[in-house]
Amino acid sequence: MAPNDTPTALWPAPHASGAVDATVHVPGSKSVTNRALVLAALASEPGWLRRPLRSRDTLLMAGALRAMGVGIEETVSSASGAGASGEAWRVIPAGLHGPATVDVGNAGTVMRFLPPVATLADGPVRFDGDPRSYERPLHGVIDALRALGARIDDEGRGALPLTVHGGGALDGGTVEIDASSSSQFVSALLLSGPRFNQGVEVRHVGATLPSMPHIRMTVDMLRAAGAQVDAPESGGEPHVWRVTPGALLGRDLTIEPDLSNAQPFLAAALVTGGKVVIPDWPRHTTQPGDRLREIFTEMGGSCELTDYGLVFTGSGSVHGIDADLSEVGELTPGIAAVAALADSPSTLRGVAHLRLHETDRLAALTKEINALGGDVTETADGLHIRPRPLHGGVFHTYDDHRMATAGAVIGLVVEGVRIENVATTAKTLPDFPDLWTGMLGA
Template identity: 50%
Template sequence: MPASKSLTNRYLVLAALASSPSTIHNTLISRDTELMLDALAAFGVALERTVQADGSTTVHVVPPARLSAGPLQVQCGLAGTVMRFVPALAAVAGAQARFDGDAAARVRPMAPVLDALAELGVIFTYHGTPGMLPFTMDARQLEAGAAVQIDGSASSQFISALLLAGPALPGGLRLRAAQGPLASPDHIAMTVATLRELGAVLEVDADGRGWHVQPRPIAGFTVTVEPDLSNAGPFLAAALATRGVVRVPFWPAATTQVGGKWVQILAAMGAEVSLGADSVLTVRGTGPIRGIDYADASELAPTLAALCALADSPSRLTGIGHLRGHETDRLAALQAELGKVGAQVQVTGDGLEITPGALRPADLDSYEDHRMATAGALLGLAVDGIRVADIATTSKTMPDFPAQWAAMAATAAGAAEQGAR
């Protein structure tokens, strides 16, 4: 599997804020991370890439003595980590910067993180819908030591953006989540763990809804990025869809990634799952796929929902209402696309209810959403005649997905041929 996008872009932001150079091994190179690298370069961060013998990429990051204050231009594409994390970086820089992105990015929620930065003295000028791309920000009058409240119901990235900038903000940061649900708390926990790993000092309130980050420079660091466990999901789920066996190497024994939940999810749905001493995770499909009642699947939901459409009983996915604001409205998209293959899907206030039906071929849309594309590929293993439009949208986090998927499928054909012999 390629490296984790979530961890790569967190490490890159913190390396840009560090007091000395950093080295990031096994850096993901994909559209989302290229956009982040381009954004950091705009602030004067020096970046040197080296391709290792195993094909992985190492990035050496040299932060400037002072981040550029602009005026700057930042292109976000459709990368949530860029459009949410980088404005907080621009605030630390005291920068004037204009942000824009793909057409689909202009309808993704931004207001909570921008409103929080406004509480710190940042001035925003919107060139379209208020609270969304495109906008220009002016952080030359950044205030010190303010306590900030933020709405974290639509995306965990709003909170993570402020936390990542916290050590470099004048006076640090006191952040409190507004009343209401927290989207994808696992990703917030990942941000907290990453900050602590690199030496930041922060306290989390007892209820998990408040954070106090001390103003303290982060020293340069050397890290190796874990494989992307969320992107491993479609491959692992293939074992259930085909009653086959899939093995993924370099699976961490402990992780902050939400993709680590695949071990429990797939076992609950009927797979045999084991992690060997060699760090190879093996998933074996043993028979019918069981329906599941599962909360807070976050970015795993598209693949999980596709697997639920192949199950022998209904499933209910809750705590994922925030997926309406991802690359597309994933709840509506899953209702439409799973319906095409025969499942009955009901959208609820915070999730999906999925009742499998007689499976049928269909042409599936990807909605410029990498996880919708990979969910469609998974269905194609079980339903003859599935076609997925614009599979290349997987380049957002996994540029080699089509080739790797084809290579995996080819091993199944080889196994069948060997069995026939």
């Protein structure tokens, strides 16, 4: 694995001169925004998405749906809270059609959620993306859709690029899949399931199933849109989900802040012994990032959830952790960065699937933290991190937004850290450099 060789300016990660004390307005959730876009596109009536995340991944999703005939109008809404974006998107469902071409970039939600949608289009829809997207697993969605009656041309790759030959409808029914490499395989089928003639019954047959909170998010959002869903957590069979065919409602939905994207800012309070406030942190949510309250408290901080938002305070000490992160794998890079600055070792477990994310995150974290003087070793399913004094140097991102923010956290405490391609944060967290320097009062 080699870092991105494209000539890119190195970003000097800001060094904190003291304890951070800031209020940070985190943009909307990528996971919620992209699920909401799909459900709104498949609804029987127009809907609104208020305070959507406007990032590369969500703009790719919106662009793909537009290519298939969905109307998405961007406007400014007056129904926004203080300090929040007033942007709103009105989604107007239409008859899905091809021919169309979809650029997935390197967005897992786009490459996995939209092939099922494309089976409902009248005509061919071609999917292509960044070179890394060719390496990310897609076989679970491709094989499942074929079993449900779809015609897909991928030349036997089980990956991008591919063409879905939509017939305007899909029979649906029961299908077995192995979603061990990505819970998005399950979510992809469930989201379009109400529009399949027979609905869909998804049976996971793999050994493990990572990121269950994201599947619970999908189920909750389907139900809120009027779908009937039987799921394991509501008394159904283990690892079996059933979606009944039926119309989806157009909703007026305000998108929650992206709690996973709040991670570097909470980490800043933890590693500097400071305080960060995240407005509008929801009291009840299916976002995996909510687990940060528990994890970062165990690592030395404290938090209070108020009517205004989450107040997180560092104690001045950072402790190691032994944690199973199988349900919250996307938090691993930020946790590893904090663990590298702790006063005791950490073991992060249950995240072997991260080798198949935007990059091989386990190998990347090991290489980059060790290049700064750290002592990180890969395990079969995670990382073991023994804190050592770190020094400055280049922190490569591998076109991975969470690698960039992890490097920025280390840079708060370690002088001379330079982030290669910090612009990759635009994938899910636009304007991260400005938010980061603003947090430091710059």
